[in-house]
Amino acid sequence: MSERHLLFQSAGERLVGVLHRPEGALRGGLVFLHGWPGYRIGTHRMAVNAARKACASGFACLRFDFRGRGDSTGRTTSATLSTMIEDALQAAALLRRETQVEALAYIGDCSGCEVAIGAGDRTPGLQGMVLWSAPIVGGSRAAADTAKRRGVLAAYARKVFSPGTWRKLARGAVRWDMVRRALVRGGKGLGEEGAPSDAAIDWRARFFAFPGRQLFIYGGAAPTTPACIEAYRRLCAEAGRKFELHIVDGANHAFYSAIWEAEVIAVTLDWLERLFPAPV
Amino acid sequence: MSVPIALEYLESHGRRLHAIVRGETNRPAAVMADPFAEEKKCAHRVMAEAAEALAETGVTVLRFDYGGTGDSEGEFRDQTLAAWREDLITAARWARGELAPSALAVVGVRLGAVLAAQVSPTVRPEALVLIAPVSDGRAYWQENFRRQLIKTKLTAGDSASAKELHAAEGEEYFDLAGWVVSRELRRELQDIRLGPREAAVVAARRCLVLDVAPRAEPSAAALALAEALPGGVAVGIRMEPFWQRIGLVDATPLAQVLCDWLPKTLLELSSSGT
Numbered sequence: 367m368s369e370r371h372l373l374f375q376s377a378g379e380r381l382v383g384v385l386h387r388p389e390g391a392l393r394g395g396l397v398f399l400h401g402w403p404g405y406r407i408g409t410h411r412m413a414v415n416a417a418r419k420a421c422a423s424g425f426a427c428l429r430f431d432f433r434g435r436g437d438s439t440g441r442t443t444s445a446t447l448s449t450m451i452e453d454a455l456q457a458a459a460l461l462r463r464e465t466q467v468e469a470l471a472y473i474g475d476c477s478g479c480e481v482a483i484g485a486g487d488r489t490p491g492l493q494g495m496v497l498w499s500a501p502i503v504g505g506s507r508a509a510a511d512t513a514k515r516r517g518v519l520a521a522y523a524r525k526v527f528s529p530g531t532w533r534k535l536a537r538g539a540v541r542w543d544m545v546r547r548a549l550v551r552g553g554k555g556l557g558e559e560g561a562p563s564d565a566a567i568d569w570r571a572r573f574f575a576f577p578g579r580q581l582f583i584y585g586g587a588a589p590t591t592p593a594c595i596e597a598y599r600r601l602c603a604e605a606g607r608k609f610e611l612h613i614v615d616g617a618n619h620a621f622y623s624a625i626w627e628a629e630v631i632a633v634t635l636d637w638l639e640r641l642f643p644a645p646v
Numbered sequence: 647m648s649v650p651i652a653l654e655y656l657e658s659h660g661r662r663l664h665a666i667v668r669g670e671t672n673r674p675a676a677v678m679a680d681p682f683a684e685e686k687k688c689a690h691r692v693m694a695e696a697a698e699a700l701a702e703t704g705v706t707v708l709r710f711d712y713g714g715t716g717d718s719e720g721e722f723r724d725q726t727l728a729a730w731r732e733d734l735i736t737a738a739r740w741a742r743g744e745l746a747p748s749a750l751a752v753v754g755v756r757l758g759a760v761l762a763a764q765v766s767p768t769v770r771p772e773a774l775v776l777i778a779p780v781s782d783g784r785a786y787w788q789e790n791f792r793r794q795l796i797k798t799k800l801t802a803g804d805s806a807s808a809k810e811l812h813a814a815e816g817e818e819y820f821d822l823a824g825w826v827v828s829r830e831l832r833r834e835l836q837d838i839r840l841g842p843r844e845a846a847v848v849a850a851r852r853c854l855v856l857d858v859a860p861r862a863e864p865s866a867a868a869l870a871l872a873e874a875l876p877g878g879v880a881v882g883i884r885m886e887p888f889w890q891r892i893g894l895v896d897a898t899p900l901a902q903v904l905c906d907w908l909p910k911t912l913l914e915l916s917s918s919g920t
């Protein structure tokens with residue numbers, strides 16, 4: 367196995383990626399799509415661990431930073447889901463070019479799932495996508511947003527009873543700007559409310575037009591999970607597609623535990639190995 | 647706008663470390679030392695933007711991942727602060743040898759600031775920048791532990807108790823929100839002290855302590871630390887604690903302070919000889 371960093375272009379921006387290449391014949395290629403504020407290693411380095419395991423199993427993998435993220439160029443505030451989709455298409459083309467692999471899958475994390483769905487119907491060779499904590503696209507997000515807001519309020523309610531909070535208050539170290547923003551924006555970070563250019567994307571049409579398979583993985587304790595599952599179950603039924611779902615019991619949105627992370631990676635690889643059998 | 651970039655691999659005690667160089671050789675240079683665990687991930691973009699801004703002023707910047715972190719080889723669970731200090735020394739030596747800088751700075755963030763101070767007698771950088779340094783390892787670990795407890799309670803509800811988490815903390819490995827921290831690393835973290843007393847062993851000609859806080863004035867602790875450091879000065883930056891923020895943070899305030907201080911300081915130190 368080898369790991370090599372590389373630079374590639376997307377709309378004039380210089381993107382940084384890491385190519386994982388196994389020895390011998392390839393099963394397929396995997397492109398990792400990180401979340402909105404993250405970068406190519408993923409939360410608690412989950413993308414690195416997943417890519418290394420996938421590579422050991424015969425998959426060529428590409429992890430990369432979207433423009434305006436990680437080590438890639440581009441203004442942080444200029445990135446949108448539309449630009450992320452453009453970058454994902456360039457990354458997929460690069461992986462095919464570098465490895466001559468024909469069959470691809472996306473592995474999306476949070477907003478990376480939106481990118482996978484947005485790019486799915488226009489990525490040559492794409493046969494599948496694994497979606498870790500996919501937010502709702504192509505449907506109303508009201509229920510999920512409400513659940514997220516409730517989760518933020520619960521977090522702050524707990525902090526009120528923490529001695530550490532009172533110590534911070536006493537020494538004037540509470541970040542009121544952060545508290546206000548979290549409560550007003552309901553847990554959404556900078557730019558997460560969506561750019562006008564993204565509103566023009568027909569998410570439902572792209573979801574329906576993707577001809578491959580999808581695996582949805584959610585944390586069982588994430589507040590938005592029930593609304594997301596309901597939305598995608600309905601969308602898959604409308605698309606005439608089997609709704610493939612795995613819930614990690616007790617896990618939160620970003621699978622913040624080594625045990626949850628291991629389960630997500632194992633389920634992901636098991637599904638991908640069945641989708642892309644080993645070459646004979 | 648973008649500066650020249652080179653993707654490099656450094657060998658540190660049999661491990662391959664990933665590194666990125668922004669800028670050119672034969673200039674003043676800086677090596678950046680990252681914070682701990684998820685703080686490193688949260689700080690990544692801000693530090694990348696700061697590196698880009700510094701490179702635009704003519705300071706070449708080397709950023710690297712310690713073993714078991716980022717894109718570097720190794721498992722996080724096998725790491726120790728001793729190994730990371732060796733990695734930082736390797737990176738600084740590589741920068742001295744390959745970038746041929748007229749003067750070298752080490753810029754550390756949080757835990758990275760502690761490591762930067764600790765390796766300074768070996769690396770002997772001309773300048774040292776300590777961004778929101780961890781000053782008390784025991785308090786730092788407690789802060790991480792409390793954050794983990796809140797996260798656990800939010801997920802598992804009140805069935806998760808502090809007692810259970812404390813029991814888990816006694817095990818060989820502790821799961822800190824997906825980062826598996828060995829007992830040895832926990833002990834090393836809790837032993838951290840960086841105050842005026844420890845500043846006495848720091849070897850650099852100029853030092854800058856950056857206090858990132860809700861107010862623009864540096865705290866008393868930052869001022870005391872700076873006073874004890876050679877050529878030390880403290881500056882306050884009114885900015886969010888970017889190493890804790892999951893969302894995006896505007897890097898401008900930090901980049902501005904670094905760009906105001908570091909190029910000028912390194913040029914002065916270059917021309918005065920080392």
